[in-house]
Amino acid sequence: MFYTSEIKETAPLQFKTPLQEKVYTSLHKLDIPFQRVDTDDAISMEDCIEINRKLNMKMVxxxxxxxxxxSVFYLFVTTGDKPFSSKAFSNALGAARLSFAPEALLNSMLGTSIGAATVYSVLLDRENKVQVVFDEEVASEEWYGCSDGTTTGYMKVKTTHIIHDFLEYASHKPTVIQV
Incomplete structure (x- = not known):
């Protein structure tokens, strides 16, 4: 059985990564409320089903x-159930064909491992090398469900807080596309 803790509204007592600490420090500084759960390692979208149920939202x-x-990087935030089409994404942006970045770049640029990619990683992108792109379906949702930068911490935040408050604070202006 997949472990999911009770809902919490405070940061973890101990942080697992520097990114995770930055996430909760930033949310506190911006006065952005959240609900979160601790879990077993969640790597796939299938692992997120219980998390979605517990937090009453849909994980991105x-x-x-x-x-x-x-040389060009994108952090694409889409719905959990939508298959990714590189062609559709590239066409929507008018960009050359893109593929998944290597795991080493995920670690070095975004401070996360596979399964923990999160919009919060832009806190580490001081040179603005990564463009944040939202699927319009995600941008129109009331709640935004995502990793806190680990594979064992997941949270629920108002989408407007992510798009307007958090990304502005992190100096990343998002692009919203239809795919």
């Missing part, structure tokens, strides 16, 4: 993408 899927030269 966050993909880290790049061009062939690994």
């Amino acid at each position: 899927k966050t993909l880290f993408l790049c061009n062939r030269q690994q």
